[in-house]
Amino acid sequence: MDKLVIEGGKPLSGTIAIHGAKNAALPILAASVLACGTVTIDHVPKLLDIGVMLDLLRELGCRAWHEGETVVLDTAPAHTSHVPETLMRQMRSSIFLMGPLLARFGEVQVYQPGGCAIGERKIDLHLQGLEALGAEVIELGNRIICRAPRLIGNDIHLAFPSVGATENIMMAAVLAEGRTTITNAAREPEIQDLQRFLNKMGAKIMGAGTDTITIEGVRKLEPCRYEVIPDRIVTGTVMVAAAATRGQVTLQNTNPAHLTSLIHVLRRCGVQIAIDGDIMKVSSSARPKAIERIVTSPYPAFPTDLQSQLMVLLAVADGTSIMKETILKAASSMWKN
The missing domain is CATH 3.65.10.10 (Enolpyruvate transferase domain)
Structure with a gap:
């Protein structure tokens, strides 16, 4: 779109139905790779960021369809945890794939994310949280490699209640051995939605919506159908x-x-x-x-x-x-x- 032409002076009136939350759908789509099989997510808006996330999942080997407001993901064919740099640079939320890919494959390779119009926002808290779960983090220029053949639950305190870091740690910790406690966690509704989705797949998470989230690690998650807030x-x-x-x-x-x-x-x-x-x-x-x-x-x-x-x-x-x-x-x- 080259320009917007706005004719003002008129009050807004009428009825509008609100679509699903993009900021809830993105981590939920990323978390789908934690289960091996077909996951169906309803109330997903057709937005650019959603399209980029689906392209990322396809690059990993998943099959993805977006019909109307429903996304169907077959995560069984996923075969790589190397997230392409070209797609990561299009959207900051691609960083949500770190936690679930690390938990599923034991290793993930990503790049510094892009796509944020308000400027640079570092991912230090994401990396510190994954390190606390036992991951080895290697930074090679713009490339980040995380390795953890075995994730172990831990007590993690966030220096700032980062939404993204809270969600990434939650997604990694669901398949870790033992209990993980996140203190000073972000409390946003989107985090509560992620907890409900993960629990529906068989995770054991409590506390989303408060500043303390507890995750009891499980061995396996099962696909499900879920509707975004x-x-x-x-x-x-x-x-x-x-x-x-x-x-x-x-x-x-x-x-x-x-x-x-x-x-x-x-x-x-x-x-x-x-x-x-x-x-x-x-x-x-x-x-x-x-x-x-x-x-x-x-x-x-x-x-x-x-x-x-x-x-x-x-x-x-x-x-x-x-x-x-x-x-x-x-x-x-x-x-x-």
């Missing part, structure tokens, strides 16, 4: 867009419990939000009110992935709003209207 960032984006345009939008297939911080902020702005099960109605007819101070922090606090969207709403709010970005170490910003 709704995308909370897409849901939040539509909610903010409805508020900023003073519109009225009905959102179906949502999980309001995953958006409590945003709902609280929008209501402080004067936005009306009605919740009925998985349906939310968002409406606003007046100029929004400014918010004195908002700070992005790890879940369940306000998510950094909704910061830019909320900035649009605050830019047309009545008064001065201050937002502080702590996740990406950006400076505080202020708008005066």
Whole structure:
């Protein structure tokens, strides 16, 4: 797409069904290689990152189909744990393959991931977690090799509650010998979804959604069918867009419990939000009110992935709003209207 042409001045109205969460689907697709057989994942959106992950899995030898919102993966033919550099450079989330491939094959070769528009984000916590499980990590320039003929459970404390590191350690630890405990773990809904998926395949994981996750290693996982949770960032984006345009939008297939911080902020702005099960109605007819101070922090606090969207709403709010970005170490910003 070369350009976007936007004709403004009209409030958003109507009904929209929210698709599955990309950030939940990607680690779940990667984790599918832990079981040898046919895995079916429902509610998977057709997005570029999803396509790259499926291409990566095909390169490993898996067979993959994406029909409608359903992905079918036959992981039995997987025969290599060498992830191609060309595909890894397209998407940072390709790093999710480290844990499951190491657990299945005893070795994995990857490259520094790319595809992150917000700049470089290191994977040190991923590597430290795998080392704690007994892996030997060898870095040769841009290439990373992890070897562990035998993974052993361990107590792992994360210096920062990294979502990706938490998920990679979980996926590696499910087939490790003994118990693994992750403290200061990330608490995001996507991690809870990964726990549910792995447990459905036969894993023994407890604690996702809290800062302590416990994994009892098992010898084998079995394929299953699973449905991905709704995308909370897409849901939040539509909610903010409805508020900023003073519109009225009905959102179906949502999980309001995953958006409590945003709902609280929008209501402080004067936005009306009605919740009925998985349906939310968002409406606003007046100029929004400014918010004195908002700070992005790890879940369940306000998510950094909704910061830019909320900035649009605050830019047309009545008064001065201050937002502080702590996740990406950006400076505080202020708008005066």
